[in-house]
Amino acid sequence: MSDRAAVVQQNNVPAGIALMVASTVVFALQDGISRHLAGTYNTYMVVMIRYWFFAAFVIALAARAPGGLRAAVRTDQPRLQITRGLLLAGEICVAVFGFTVLGLIESMAVFICYPLMVAALSGPVLGERVGWRRWMAILIGCIGVLVILQPGMGVFDPWAVIPLISALMFALYGLLTRYAARRDSAATSFFWTGTSGAVAMTAVGLWFWVPMTAPDWGWMAALCVTGVLGHGLLIKCYEMAEASAVQPFAYFHLLWSAVLGLFLFGETLRPAVMAGAALIICAGLFTLWRERKQR
Structure with a gap:
């Protein structure tokens, strides 16, 4: 345990970013x-x-940790x-269903708004205070989502709300994780999640x-x-x-997804997606900065 604490206290930001x-x-x-797999199988x-x-x-992770499986399972909020x-x-x-009907780029461009949803819902769910500056960032992020979805441009594609639903579910999951952390360890939450x-x-x-097929079992193994x-x-x-130092770099996920979508799946990158994603990322980075400053 002391070795783990030493690593945390070191706070090696460059290594964390990498x-x-x-x-x-x-x-x-x-x-x-x-x-790829969900496009072929259910x-x-x-x-x-x-x-x-x-x-x-x-x-396996829990079994190797101090206290073993018994410690990981133990919770008074099952x-x-x-x-x-x-x-x-x-x-x-x-x-995953959204990836098959919308593609990686469109799905991830909307999904990255989930940190803003966490900020917006942290008040009613966790009782945290959200100031006017973060509310402005949340509003800007919402504008970015509307720029991507373009609900007023011709016929609105109902499938476009799928990544929005996914982002909301992930935001709620994150909030419940923070709520559970008040009484359970991260190892316990991780065990119950899986x-x-x-x-x-x-x-x-x-x-x-x-x-x-045999080749797809290979892809399934790679997925796992x-x-x-x-x-x-x-x-x-x-x-x-x-976490506050490395979290902004999580937005690289969108970049790599865009590369895969463009070069492997033949997707297109609409100007509206780029503009909307830029607004969402800027709003998300500001929200993370404000949270770090307040802490």
Whole structure:
């Protein structure tokens, strides 16, 4: 435990930034593989297999930690922890489905507004105070979303709200995680996230099972590995540096997703998407800056 504390106190920001950027590369690859597989097979089945590997990872991680599985399982708020797990599993299903109908670029450009949703909902959910400056940033981020969706330009595509729903679900998951952290450790929350999500997705995904080809099993293995690798990099990132210092670099996820969308999936990058994403990112960075300043 003392070695872990020493790493945190060191606050190696350059190393933390490098790990955050590396995790965004891995998560973007994961999104691309998810889009490929979900375009051929059912989304529930793809997410179910992904969760099996994720659950195995968190169980192995918990078993090696001090106190073992018994310490990881122990919580006096199981309903909250299960709700978190179900919410994240549902969000992943919505997000992956969005990749198949909208593409990586359009989906991620809207999804990156989730930090602004966290800021907006932190008041009613957590009782935190949100000042007028952050409310202005949230409003600017909303304008950015409207620029991307363009609801007044011709016929509005109803599928365009999918990444917005995904962002809202992920924001709620993040808020519930912060709420759970008041009484549970990060290891406990991580364990319940993986196991409860795996149980839920198995109950749903088995009904949509179809045989997979050998090459696609290879892609599925890659999807599972990138999921574990991405979470591992993220955990190490937050051990190396403060979250407020490295969080802005999470926006690189959009950049890598755009590269994959353009060059692998033949997607297009509309000027409205670039303009709207720029507004959302600027608003999100300002919100992170204000939160760090207040702390």
